Amino acid sequence: MTLWFPLLLPLLGAFLVLGFKNPRAAVRVALGIGIAEVLLLGNCAWKLRSAGVLQQGRYLRADGLTLFFLINLGLIFAVVLAYSVGYLRHIPKGRFSSPRWFYALVFLFLFTMVAAYLSANLGMLWIAIEATTLASALLVGFYNTKGAVEAGWKYLIVCTVGIAFALFGTIAFYLAAVRGGVPAEMALDWATLMTAAPGMTAARELLKLAFVFAAVGYGTKIGLVPMHSWLPDAHAEAPAPISALLSAVLLNCAMYALLRLDAITSHAIGGNFSHTLLLSFGGLSLLASAFLMIVQRDLKRLLAYSSIEHMGIVALGVGLGGPLGLFGALLHAFNHSLAKTLLFFTTGSVRETFGTLRMDRIRGMGRALPSTSAVLVVGGLAVAGLPPFGLFVSEFAILMSAFTQSHYLLALLMLAAISIAFGALLYHFQRMLSGEPPGSPASANRPRPLAFEIAAVSICGVCLLILGLHVPAVFISVLHGAMAVLQ
Amino acid sequence: MGLVEFAAAKTLASSAVFLFITVLLIAAATRTSTCIVLFAAQCAVITMQVVAMAYLHRSGEALVVAAMVLLVKVLAIPYALLRIRNRLNVPADISASTTAAQSVYIAAALILLAFAVVQPYARAFALDSEMLAVATALVLTGAFLMVSRKKALMQVIGLLVLENGIFLAALTTTFGMPLVIEMGIFFDLLMCVLLMGVFVFRIRDTFEHVDVSRLRRLRG
Numbered sequence: 020m021t022l023w024f025p026l027l028l029p030l031l032g033a034f035l036v037l038g039f040k041n042p043r044a045a046v047r048v049a050l051g052i053g054i055a056e057v058l059l060l061g062n063c064a065w066k067l068r069s070a071g072v073l074q075q076g077r078y079l080r081a082d083g084l085t086l087f088f089l090i091n092l093g094l095i096f097a098v099v100l101a102y103s104v105g106y107l108r109h110i111p112k113g114r115f116s117s118p119r120w121f122y123a124l125v126f127l128f129l130f131t132m133v134a135a136y137l138s139a140n141l142g143m144l145w146i147a148i149e150a151t152t153l154a155s156a157l158l159v160g161f162y163n164t165k166g167a168v169e170a171g172w173k174y175l176i177v178c179t180v181g182i183a184f185a186l187f188g189t190i191a192f193y194l195a196a197v198r199g200g201v202p203a204e205m206a207l208d209w210a211t212l213m214t215a216a217p218g219m220t221a222a223r224e225l226l227k228l229a230f231v232f233a234a235v236g237y238g239t240k241i242g243l244v245p246m247h248s249w250l251p252d253a254h255a256e257a258p259a260p261i262s263a264l265l266s267a268v269l270l271n272c273a274m275y276a277l278l279r280l281d282a283i284t285s286h287a288i289g290g291n292f293s294h295t296l297l298l299s300f301g302g303l304s305l306l307a308s309a310f311l312m313i314v315q316r317d318l319k320r321l322l323a324y325s326s327i328e329h330m331g332i333v334a335l336g337v338g339l340g341g342p343l344g345l346f347g348a349l350l351h352a353f354n355h356s357l358a359k360t361l362l363f364f365t366t367g368s369v370r371e372t373f374g375t376l377r378m379d380r381i382r383g384m385g386r387a388l389p390s391t392s393a394v395l396v397v398g399g400l401a402v403a404g405l406p407p408f409g410l411f412v413s414e415f416a417i418l419m420s421a422f423t424q425s426h427y428l429l430a431l432l433m434l435a436a437i438s439i440a441f442g443a444l445l446y447h448f449q450r451m452l453s454g455e456p457p458g459s460p461a462s463a464n465r466p467r468p469l470a471f472e473i474a475a476v477s478i479c480g481v482c483l484l485i486l487g488l489h490v491p492a493v494f495i496s497v498l499h500g501a502m503a504v505l506q
Numbered sequence: 507m508g509l510v511e512f513a514a515a516k517t518l519a520s521s522a523v524f525l526f527i528t529v530l531l532i533a534a535a536t537r538t539s540t541c542i543v544l545f546a547a548q549c550a551v552i553t554m555q556v557v558a559m560a561y562l563h564r565s566g567e568a569l570v571v572a573a574m575v576l577l578v579k580v581l582a583i584p585y586a587l588l589r590i591r592n593r594l595n596v597p598a599d600i601s602a603s604t605t606a607a608q609s610v611y612i613a614a615a616l617i618l619l620a621f622a623v624v625q626p627y628a629r630a631f632a633l634d635s636e637m638l639a640v641a642t643a644l645v646l647t648g649a650f651l652m653v654s655r656k657k658a659l660m661q662v663i664g665l666l667v668l669e670n671g672i673f674l675a676a677l678t679t680t681f682g683m684p685l686v687i688e689m690g691i692f693f694d695l696l697m698c699v700l701l702m703g704v705f706v707f708r709i710r711d712t713f714e715h716v717d718v719s720r721l722r723r724l725r726g
Contacts, residue, residue: 078686140687142683142684142686142687142690142691143686143687143690145691146687146690146691146693146694149694149698150694150697153694153697153698153701156701156705157701157704160705160708163708163712164712165712165713168705168708168709168712168713169709169721171705171708172658172705172709172718172721173721175698175701175702175705176652176661176665176702179665179698180649180652180665180668183665183668183669183672186672186691187645187672187675190672190675190676190679190680190683191679193676193680193683194631194679194680197680198631203680203684204684207683207684207687224627224630225627225630225631228627
């Protein structure tokens with residue numbers, strides 16, 4: 020039951036919240052369900068840590084890798100839930116834009132992501148990841164403005180087509196497994212595939228084909244260049260808590276799927292092929308997004324391109340492989356989710372104060388919004404990969420791995436891209452922060468931040484700092500557990 | 507060989523031809539409603555094929571899959587699409603960026619391309635190269651319809667044709683995926699079409715047209 024409860028609670032919660040028409044009651048119920056869900060996820064993580072592997076029925080299974088990503092999901096979801104309580108005041112009234120619809124869709128979105136992590140089966144995994152698109156498309160279009168509708172449509176079409184390719188890849192894996200002698204009803208279970216992988220060497224070409232399709236398909240969801248076109252639009256047009264969820268949890272969720280398939284492929288035919296593919300996608304994403312960050316005009320689009328950059332770094336880490344590369348990649352995915360959540364949280368109050376997220380129209384933010392500006396600077400330094408924040412440690416590990424494997428060109432490329440991205444962030448942020456705020460000092464009627472928001476922001480900040488100064492031993496052992504599954 | 511076996515084998519052998527015909531007709535069609543009906547016809551051919559396979563392999567699971575194809579793809583989705591189309595109140599033409607004749611030539615070229623690319627895989631895995639070519643051709647023409655048709659609904663139809671191709675690929679290579687997975691995929695597909703319907707209405711209400719090539723506010 021440890022795995023069933025955290026899976027089913029969000030599904031039930033979604034329908035329960037819909038039943039509360041009174042906005043205040045809906046928010047309270049949603050908070051209650053959300054806290055219960057975080058506790059259930061925590062319980063699941065606790066049991067998983069002592070047991071190592073949990074299997075419930077034929078379709079639910081969790082191991083060390085799941086544990087790591089569940090911790091990530093639980094932490095970010097808790098923070099986003101706390102932040103969303105105050106954020107809902109930004110949302111204009113409309114037929115489907117009441118708190119109950121917001122939380123119902125958020126819980127459905129959460130359900131699909133938990134399902135992706137807990138499914139024991141590559142087919143189920145595919146279904147869950149496709150369902151994440153469906154559940155979050157309405158959240159992307161939540162504001163119902165022209166931009167939001169366009170972004171929602173684009174997100175739905177691009178990701179559905181992309182994910183269709185991943186289905187083709189999954190079918191090819193299935194075919195390879197069946198031809199390799201795995202019984203048909205077991206041939207999609209990833210645990211079975213991992214043990215049976217060495218026997219599938221005969222289907223070398225087929226596995227290569229399967230992995231290419233899977234990488235393109237799940238890569239669309241991860242936002243790897245050149246399949247990234249939906250990502251900046253969706254992140255820019257979604258409400259801030261949803262942008263945080265998309266960037267910090269959904270991208271990692273798709274990365275998790277690709278990690279599983281990469282592990283199976285490398286077990287069967289050696290890591291050379293799949294890792295080279297990941298290195299090229301990662302390098303391309305890193306370079307393209309770093310340059311595109313310079314020319315952005317919208318704050319949230321800038322943050323979205325920064326997400327592409329960091330997912331590129333994660334893909335590089337996985338592609339480099341080895342203990343150090345994989346360690347860096349997983350840690351980087353975790354760190355990035357914390358830092359990006361922090362940054363997306365600031366966009367809410369920026370939009371409220373300046374009425375826009377166009378960076379050329381925002382001036383004197385340092386004076387108009389001192390505390391938000393402080394958070395923006397901390398988050399900006401963190402995503403730029405400066406010490407003492409966690410992203411420095413993980414980027415350093417990946418760079419080290421590149422140098423020790425004599426991928427000098429790749430290491431140089433990564434250093435250059437990180438520097439360009441840092442320059443872009445610095446340029447945009449200093450222009451927004453400096454100068455005089457436009458109009459009269461309207462600080463008097465500015466709503467004070469809620470205790471919930473302060474708590475959400477400080478949890479992210481403190482975690483980033485801890486991971487940057489000294490990664491706790493417990494967390495390292497969780498990371499090693501996750502890496503052991505993949506190697 | 508009994509008469510039913512003979513009929514089943516004939517259905518399997520000729521379904522490729524019928525599927526190619528539906529693909530070419532969809533490429534040639536100039537009205538959205540025609541495309542929807544042709545899509546339903548295409549799915550009906552696929553249903554026949556699954557039934558024939560189920561009979562030849564004596565598989566109960568495949569019969570369930572056939573029933574789902576019939577219910578979801580032949581009846582539910584075309585019905586929903588036709589309703590959406592009628593309630594949208596927009597001109598019936600598909601506003602393609604290529605003429606009907608050009609589209610047919612491109613679809614035919616894609617079919618030839620599909621035949622060429624599947625040969626090595628068909629040989630290596632001893633699979634029916636015709637069916638594999640149909641599957642690939644459906645994927646390619648589906649993608650072609652999505653990029654060349656400007657109406658939002660036509661993009662949905664392109665996506666559905668593409669998905670049909672992937673379904674056929676699974677059917678011919680592995681005799682279908684496990685039943686639970688197939689059911690999940692059908693559920694996802696149905697939800698996806700419904701959600702796209704919601705978005706088509708939202709596009710019409712916020713932009714006052716459904717021409718997705720004119721949605722270009724978000725750039726860079």
